[in-house]
Amino acid sequence: MQGILGQSKATAILQSALASDRTHHAWIFHGNEGVGKFTTANAFARILLCHDPQTDLAGQREACGGCESCKRIDHPEAVHPDLHIVQKELAAQSSVATVRSRKLLSIPVDLLREYVIGGETSDGKFHDAAASKSPALRHGKVFIIDEAHLLAPVGQNTLLKTLEEPPPNTYFILVTHQLDQLLITIRSRCQAVSFASLPDEVINQWLANNELNLTERETQWFIHFCNGSLGLAEMTRKFELVQWARDLLPGVMELSRGKAAPMLGSDTAEKIDALAKTWVDSHKGASKEAANKMAAHLMFHLLGQYARSRMQHIAESAPVNDPITNEQQLGPWLCLIDSLTISQKALSSNVNLTLVMDHLFSHWQQAVNAQCYEPLQWQ
């Protein structure tokens, strides 16, 4: 786990569990997206499955790197028979036709039955429980359930018994950025480890290793936008979100000053749609609907972070004890933040994307011009 960046608290908890030789069998790794939870789960699994774990001079337990288990994990194409990664994309490989053909918006119970707990799937077939089988490499088994909040309550309930009485040397790691979506009964059976947002230095270091040719101002924007998430930094590079900022934010600024930016609604909608299409093309089995939501989420994050950064700037430069100036200047941005929340809700209930973005910016323009910052309405 030495290579994990900025998560010393979380890895210290795991190291102390490893050192005690009584490692808890069920874990929840929770924290913001893109801060290293899944990477840490894999590194932890590598140590748990290693046949000859070593303790270094600092007392840290690490995998040996040379045993059959380590070699299987480290080889990019080898499959480790005792490391089971359950994520929504696994549905594409399911033997159940209805699971294969569904949109990848959740982790269905059938997938859990097929790959973890066993039992009858909705097509009437019976599956042995992978969790109860002896480990193929005779050492242990690890199940990592990624985005565990995508398990519906019924799926979480079927997992309870296995979490309560797991076979010996079998470990479960539930990874999630929405801890509140996990049932209290699941949470009470697992040891929870909280992952912090990464400090700015980590994002700065990432930027130093990845040449994005940013100006100083764009670098500041990038750090603020990533908000301590290396996952978001990767997404920003992959999907050229700096270009989104370059293309859109001047128009947002114009609107906040009462000037017209008539294309902003359709421009934002087009960018969301284009990103979603690229995502679907590069992710086998991905659904356009889920990709749209993901891309819209990025756009709302971009606009929201910009509004917050403007508010911070105003608060820092406004004279103290000048509530009127503050209110007049902060009003548009507060209104934008509220309207973003309402627009995102409208999108999740499947209102047309272009309509949502158009409505968002035309409402905001009216609010700014009238200096009346009523929240956006959707009937």
Ligand SMILES: [Zn+2]
């Ligand atoms: Zn090893």
